[in-house]
Amino acid sequence: MKRWINSLQDNYGTPSIELVSGKGSYVKDAQGKLYLDFLAGIATNVLGHGHPAIVKAVTKQVSTLGHVSNFYAHPNVLQLAEKLQKFTGDKSARVFFCNSGAEANEAALKLSRRTGRTSVVATKESFHGRTMGALSLTGQPSKRNPFKPLLRGISHVTFGDSRAMKRKINKRTAMVIVEPIMGEAGVIVPPANYLQDVRRYCDENGALLVFDCVQTGMGRTGDWFGYEYSGVKPDVITLAKGLGGGLPLGAMIALGPASHLFKAGDHGSTFGGNPIATAAALAVISAIEKEKILIHVNEVSSYLFAELALVPGVTEVRGAGLLIGLTLDQGCAKELVKKSQELGLLINAPSESIIRIAPALNISLRDAKKFVTIFTAALAQVRHG
Structure with missing residues (x-):
């Protein structure tokens, strides 16, 4: 990220990746790697990336x-x-x-x-x-x-x-x-x-x-x-x-x-x-x-709340709809964000023990299941080295 350091102010720090394109709930970086986007521009891209409408x-x-x-x-x-x-x-x-x-x-x-x-x-x-x-x-x-x-x-x-x-x-x-x-x-x-x-x-x-x-x-x-x-x-x-x-x-x-x-x-x-x-x-x-997305939000939310509560290392699942906070039993949230990114998942850590997810509101149940799989694997790796 030399170009970032040489041309932008340091108020954000230096980003770890450069994203160049996106479609639906996926984004691609400059090296061609795909990521499942479960942050959506911090709760902003409510219809994902490149929605036809x-x-x-x-x-x-x-x-x-x-x-x-x-x-x-x-x-x-x-x-x-x-x-x-x-x-x-x-x-x-x-x-x-x-x-x-x-x-x-x-x-x-x-x-x-x-x-x-x-x-x-x-x-x-x-x-x-x-x-x-x-x-x-x-x-x-x-x-x-x-x-x-x-x-x-x-x-x-x-x-x-x-x-x-x-x-x-x-x-x-x-x-x-x-x-x-x-x-x-x-x-x-x-x-x-x-x-x-x-x-x-x-x-x-x-x-x-x-x-x-x-x-x-x-x-x-x-x-x-x-x-x-x-x-x-x-x-x-x-x-x-x-x-x-x-x-x-x-x-x-x-x-x-x-x-x-x-x-x-x-x-x-x-x-x-x-x-x-x-x-x-x-x-x-x-x-x-x-697209009756408000109904869809509650359906996917119910799935995520139920599944995430069963993930080893998660002590609390809270929030509403697709604004969800996860409390961890260890202060490893920042490390978990990095590990998840390595495995192709974008999430956010507001603090050392909390993960925030806010995917596109039209996220498919299939991608929600994929998220749970990647997140569970990433957390297991972080907790057990």
Whole structure:
């Protein structure tokens, strides 16, 4: 990777492989080696690589209308906003489009300032992005500390601890931001009534409740956003990753009174909601609906949860849909990622004892079985040398 070292900044470190092509749930490196992709661009390529619907939609759009800026409307942005509004089940919902999850969370943070309040409550170990506002929300000291001072007035409490959340929210709180399931922290599912409790505390104090659905959204958990299991309706939803099916696209959706907080000129994004990215998003949604992928997600998920729980060395399987975290009985997760790559499998280790998998939502049961076989072999080799 000499060319990488000589031309790119070192913020990612040096990648171990160079990928040159992909089809479905497989990618190929520069040496021609195939890998089963069980990370999907970190929960982004929800239809895998080279899905015909996305290829067709993007090709048609780029030859028709490429970029218009937000001085003008175009059909795709209107249709996509209406689709997302429908998925919320609330006609009051209004959408702001941007390019990433960090930008969506920055927009939510900025929106909360329109309440006249400035205090924010987030959770420890959360991940909301790396731009300065989103980083201020992120509850991971290793990512935050080198860039202090960050925004003031942001407190972090333990995820899943309702009492801690209740103590921190007050009449000065502008917003509370939580992930329905924590992704970057290792796929952590909160207690059953946690989101309901947070909703109640926000209502009692007039604070906005923001659900960061960047990683859980767009069918990843078997639902459109990932918070539906709670029965709670937030004031703000942030989306990205799977929304564009591999193209950069994010969204901040505000509901109810929050949908009217932004006024003309308050916020913007040059590329947000551009014709090409929104064409891809519409193709993603159409494919999910036509191919009944949400049902498929739950079927494959049931298989993986059952099979992975039986793998020697796995002590816990958690998550929802195809966002799954595996806790190992040894601190060998990083080594397991390397061994899996050697055996033709791409996975991720958020920490030394946790593996995260997030394959394409249309992954076949056959490839899910192949994953279990390779993963089991890789873990056995790592545990026993």
